[in-house]
Amino acid sequence: MRTTDHALDLTLTGKLSATSRQTGLMGVLMSVWRQLRSRNSIGRLRDLDDHQLLDMGLCRHEVREALTSSFFDDAGRHLTQASRNRANTFYRNARLD
Template identity: 35%
Template structure:
């Protein structure tokens, strides 16, 4: 049994983005980076809040600090923080504390 080497030539069109499309992608990337930095700055400000205020929004100081440590400088931690606060709010609605 012989094995022959075959090459498949695919005639796929090579698409090149126009200058306008490339500039649009660059601007979108820079805008996303700017928004991530702004949200990270906001989360840093949230970390400076009083413990009672953090508890009112469903967060604790270690939650915010751990999230800031676990994400990079260009990452947007606000979505994770929002999910955490929302899940804590849902838990408190399901299991109300006895007053």
């Protein structure tokens, strides 16, 4: 029996080994830990004043939206996208002047 046939038989049984279950659980826990750490870091942005936030391309409203979004949404990605949109708008308007 070849290795590919053996691997095919394992996937058809529907049973996961203890190692793969543990790996899957660790992946979920690490993902939750990253989300909590990211939201904690974003929470610190509330301590900055409006000028400091604007230097990063953000406004207070966007930080609040990121923190109140669903837990499973990536709040950091939301802020990155908001900052990029603000920069694109700025440079698009600068070209028109």
